Amino acid sequence: xxxxxxxxxxxxxxxxxxxxxxxxxxxxxxxxxxxxxxxxxxxxxxxxxxxxxxxxxxxxxxxxxxxxxxxxxxxxxxxxxxxxxxxxxxxxxxxxxxxxxxxxxxxxxxxxxxxxxxxxxxxxxxxxxxxxxxxxxxxxxxxxxxxxxxxxxxxxxxxxxxxxxxxxxxxxxxxxxxxxxxxxxxxxxxxxxxxxxxxxxxxxxxxx
Amino acid sequence: xxxxxxxxxxxxxxxxxxxxxxxxxxxxxxxxxxxxxxxxxxxxxxxxxxxxxxxxxxxxxxxxxxxxxxxxxxxxxxxxxxxxxxxxxxxxxxxxxxxxxxxxxxxxxxxxxxxxxxxxxxxxxxxxxxxxxxxxxxxxxxxxxxxxxxxxxxxxxxxxxxxxxxxxxxxxxxxxxxxxxx
Numbered sequence: 095x096x097x098x099x100x101x102x103x104x105x106x107x108x109x110x111x112x113x114x115x116x117x118x119x120x121x122x123x124x125x126x127x128x129x130x131x132x133x134x135x136x137x138x139x140x141x142x143x144x145x146x147x148x149x150x151x152x153x154x155x156x157x158x159x160x161x162x163x164x165x166x167x168x169x170x171x172x173x174x175x176x177x178x179x180x181x182x183x184x185x186x187x188x189x190x191x192x193x194x195x196x197x198x199x200x201x202x203x204x205x206x207x208x209x210x211x212x213x214x215x216x217x218x219x220x221x222x223x224x225x226x227x228x229x230x231x232x233x234x235x236x237x238x239x240x241x242x243x244x245x246x247x248x249x250x251x252x253x254x255x256x257x258x259x260x261x262x263x264x265x266x267x268x269x270x271x272x273x274x275x276x277x278x279x280x281x282x283x284x285x286x287x288x289x290x291x292x293x294x295x296x297x298x299x300x301x302x
Numbered sequence: 303x304x305x306x307x308x309x310x311x312x313x314x315x316x317x318x319x320x321x322x323x324x325x326x327x328x329x330x331x332x333x334x335x336x337x338x339x340x341x342x343x344x345x346x347x348x349x350x351x352x353x354x355x356x357x358x359x360x361x362x363x364x365x366x367x368x369x370x371x372x373x374x375x376x377x378x379x380x381x382x383x384x385x386x387x388x389x390x391x392x393x394x395x396x397x398x399x400x401x402x403x404x405x406x407x408x409x410x411x412x413x414x415x416x417x418x419x420x421x422x423x424x425x426x427x428x429x430x431x432x433x434x435x436x437x438x439x440x441x442x443x444x445x446x447x448x449x450x451x452x453x454x455x456x457x458x459x460x461x462x463x464x465x466x467x468x469x470x471x472x473x474x475x476x477x478x479x480x481x482x483x484x
Contacts, residue, residue, distance in 0.1 A: 097310065098314070098317035098319060099317060099319070099322075100314070100315065100316070100317035100318065103317055103318040103319060103321075103322035103386075104318055104386040104387075105386075106322065106325075107318060107321060107322060107325065107382045107383070107385055107386035108382070108383055108386040108387065110325060110379070110382055111379045111380065111381075111382030111383035111386060112379070112383065113379070114375050114376060114378060114379025114382065115376050115379035115380055115383065116379075117375075118371075118372040118373070118374075118375035118376035118379065119372070119376045121363070121368060121369065121372040122369045122372035122373045122376060124363040125363045125364050125365070125368050125369030125372065126364075126369055127364065140363060141363075142362065142363045142364040143362050143363070143364055144362060144363060145359070145360045145361060145362050145363075146359045146360070146361060146362070146363060146368065147359040147360065148360075149356050149359065149360060155356075156343060156349065156352055156356070157343075157344065159340075159343075159352050159355055159356065160339070160340040160341075160343035160344045160352050161340065161344065162340075163336040163337070163339055163340035163343075163351065163352065163355070164336070164337050164340035164341055164344070166333075166336060167332075167333040167334065167335075167336030167337035167340065168333070168337055170329055170330075170332070170333040170336075171330055171333035171334060171337065173329075174326045174327075174329045174330035174333060175330065177322065177326040178323060178326045178327070178330070181319045181322065181323055238309050240312065247414055247415050247417075247418030247419065248418070248422075250466075251397065251407065251415075251466075251467055252397070252399070252466070252467070252468055255397060255399055255401075255403075255405045256399075256400075256401065259399075259401045259403045259405075274403075276309040276403070276404075277401075277403035277404070278309065278311075278312035278403060278404045278405075278406075279312065279403055279404070279405040279406070280312050280313075280394060280405075280406055280408060281397075281405065281406065281407045281408065281411055282408050282410070282411045283407070283408075283410075283411035283412070283414040283415045283418075284414065285414050285417070285418050
């Protein structure tokens with residue numbers, strides 16, 4: 095239903111993984127003496143007894159280190175906050191639907207939420223469907239509709255799917271003048287109530 | 303004329319948001335420490351962080367304090383790459399369908415469906431379904447003395463149920479029966 099940052103996560107996890115493996119691998123290889131006396135791409139591997147960095151204890155060095163820490167910390171910190179914010183699932187729904195008449199004389203603006211609620215309500219009227227949520231993406235000319243329905247476990251799923259598709263296509267044809275450009279139906283199954291002392295009544299949908 | 307892009311599928315592979323959040327939080331903590339340490343050092347306050355950095359990079363390459371953490375960090379890197387590259391399972395099963403739409407039954411939905419169908423069969427007193435690979439495994443408990451018959455019945459009925467669902471990758475059904483007694 096909602097979009098998540100799967101690709102972003104995988105790309106960044108790979109990049110960080112490669113950096114860690116290369117950096118730490120080279121450090122460990124030098125430390126274990128595996129690169130002793132070797133030259134890679136014109137850079138001579140340091141002797142393993144040398145300190146990693148030869149820093150003196152002058153105030154200028156301390157200032158440089160502190161400045162580097164602050165700058166690197168700010169950059170990495172901002173990137174991390176952005177990465178964390180990207181984890182929130184996004185609806186990426188349509189903005190207001192603009193319906194134009196054929197002669198281009200008038201414009202009707204429709205909040206997609208209204209249409210989403212209408213579709214959900216109409217789908218919930220169907221037999222064996224106990225709940226529905228809808229997301230509309232794209233434009234009124236080519237609406238991309240995703241609907242998540244909840245059915246009971248005694249439902250005949252292929253029939254329910256056909257019903258839902260038929261209902262949505264028909265309704266959109268009536269209201270927007272065209273069917274959905276694409277339609278996705280996710281089905282969730284909810285167990286029937288187990289205890290015999292609860293009974294669920296549904297209003298009859300005689301006028302459908 | 304441009305070709306329309308295809309819609310995102312109704313089913314998803316895991317988005318790896320838990321490992322991503324953990325890595326982001328660890329890096330964020332390191333960044334906050336670095337900024338705080340750098341600023342306190344620059345303003346003439348506590349220099350513990352900068353001294354720590356100086357001390358850490360002054361050890362020789364061959365020191366245990368250098369290569370043992372390096373190996374651990376390299377292993378974490380390998381784990382991150384593996385997590386990123388393994389695609390993971392889809393969270394729903396596509397249903398074969400004539401129309402224009404794409405329909406998918408969620409994994410949890412399929413489990414509930416199979417469990418409830420099994421519970422409607424005579425002799426079954428408890429049912430638990432799990433999906434593994436291309437198999438749907440149903441563990442049923444029964445008080446019936448002859449549980450072979452119940453098992454056969456469950457297997458047959460659930461096979462028919464799965465066939466009627468018309469899933470794109472049909473699951474094989476495996477039934478384990480245990481006799482419940484107290």
